[in-house]
Amino acid sequence: MKVIKLTLLLTCFCLRAAAQDVAPDMTAGTDLQPGDQHMLFRFPDFLAQPDGMAIDRAGNVYVSNPNFNNPEYPGLLLKITPEYEWSVFYATPAHPETQKAGPMGITFGTDGNLYIADNQYYVDKDYASRILRLNMEDGKPTGVDVVVTGLKHPNGVRWHDGALYVTDTKWEVEDSTNTSGIWRFPEADLNDSIHVAASMDAKYLIDTLHAIRQPNGKAFGTDGLDFDSEGNLFVGMFSDGRVFKFAMNADGTVASRDIFVEYGTIPSCDGLFIDRNTDNLYIADSQANAIRIVEPDGTVHTLAENGDTTGADGKMDQPCEPLLVGNKLFVANFDSPNENFVNTRYDDIHNMTIIQVPAEFLGTTTDTNDR
Ligand SMILES: [Ca+2]
Numbered sequence: 001m002k003v004i005k006l007t008l009l010l011t012c013f014c015l016r017a018a019a020q021d022v023a024p025d026m027t028a029g030t031d032l033q034p035g036d037q038h039m040l041f042r043f044p045d046f047l048a049q050p051d052g053m054a055i056d057r058a059g060n061v062y063v064s065n066p067n068f069n070n071p072e073y074p075g076l077l078l079k080i081t082p083e084y085e086w087s088v089f090y091a092t093p094a095h096p097e098t099q100k101a102g103p104m105g106i107t108f109g110t111d112g113n114l115y116i117a118d119n120q121y122y123v124d125k126d127y128a129s130r131i132l133r134l135n136m137e138d139g140k141p142t143g144v145d146v147v148v149t150g151l152k153h154p155n156g157v158r159w160h161d162g163a164l165y166v167t168d169t170k171w172e173v174e175d176s177t178n179t180s181g182i183w184r185f186p187e188a189d190l191n192d193s194i195h196v197a198a199s200m201d202a203k204y205l206i207d208t209l210h211a212i213r214q215p216n217g218k219a220f221g222t223d224g225l226d227f228d229s230e231g232n233l234f235v236g237m238f239s240d241g242r243v244f245k246f247a248m249n250a251d252g253t254v255a256s257r258d259i260f261v262e263y264g265t266i267p268s269c270d271g272l273f274i275d276r277n278t279d280n281l282y283i284a285d286s287q288a289n290a291i292r293i294v295e296p297d298g299t300v301h302t303l304a305e306n307g308d309t310t311g312a313d314g315k316m317d318q319p320c321e322p323l324l325v326g327n328k329l330f331v332a333n334f335d336s337p338n339e340n341f342v343n344t345r346y347d348d349i350h351n352m353t354i355i356q357v358p359a360e361f362l363g364t365t366t367d368t369n370d371r
């Protein structure tokens with residue numbers, strides 16, 4: 001019965017999405033002033049919180065929407081074509097006990113399937129979160145498998161060299177409340193569903209990191225992650241803004257961990273994307289309503305930054321994830337502030353921002369950065 005209900009719901013959303021004018025605010029060919037912010041999309045209420053993004057080999061961009069702020073709607077995935085036309089793509093199945101889905105980070109595996117962090121932290125902190133695999137054939141979803149259970153706050157996901165990497169922003173056990181972790185799940189093990197142990201030295205946990213507690217008491221750890229062209233892993237800490245660089249051994253264990261962006265350099269680090277043509281990092285500085293670019297030598301630039309807004313002007317309203325699409329940056333805006341954020345409140349405008357990246361930060365090629 002629930003399946004039928006979900007199908008009906010999804011059909012309803014598809015009709016609504018198709019019924020509205022889906023003419024994009026701009027197309028891929030529109031010329032933009034480098035560094036200026038523009039409205040990419042303004043979404044209806046059932047897409048209240050664009051978050052994680054992934055891009056397939058054909059150049060379609062997928063965006064997760066956990067709808068934590070609008071819980072009457074399910075967790076949805078939407079698809080944006082290379083012509084910037086969006087539609088609802090999939091309703092993520094609800095957790096059998098919480099009756100909610102919280103799709104955050106998404107990424108394509110080398111198998112062509114979409115891996116989804118189903119974050120249950122905001123409805124159940126008792127290790128209810130999961131990783132889902134949305135099986136795909138010819139660009140269409142064919143079903144979902146639950147491949148990992150027992151997580152707490154899965155957030156960013158990336159595929160690298162035969163394994164799925166996942167950040168767990170609040171991997172807390174017992175009485176620690178500022179710990180976080182990084183998981184690595186080899187592809188072969190994902191074929192049998194993995195249940196992780198609630199332990200700081202659980203199998204598949206390759207590192208744990210303590211977030212520096214902020215004056216407001218918040219301590220959210222590992223969030224955005226990505227790999228550079230040489231296979232180094234970069235992981236950002238949400239509420240203290242540090243970024244760590246890891247060299248990896250061939251067997252997937254950590255060879256070294258170094259601080260790449262020091263504490264105090266940028267206020268926060270949510271989503272993180274690396275352009276493998278230049279190895280520049282793009283960081284969504286959620287707290288500051290800003291996008292930072294960090295060069296491989298550690299030099300930090302601000303690509304764009306703005307004050308408090310609803311997003312009605314197209315500008316950033318708590319940016320959570322950047323994705324370089326060609327030579328333009330797509331920015332998802334999460335709009336769910338903590339008390340010390342530039343964004344002061346969740347509002348009823350739900351938007352994504354687009355920014356032309358200045359030529360000085362781009363490489364000589366814009367090879368697809370699919371992931
Ligand atoms: Ca995030």
Ligand SMILES: [Ca+2]
Nearest residue numbers: 310311317349
């Ligand atoms: Ca808003």
Ligand SMILES: [Ca+2]
Nearest residue numbers: 317345346347
């Ligand atoms: Ca807002």
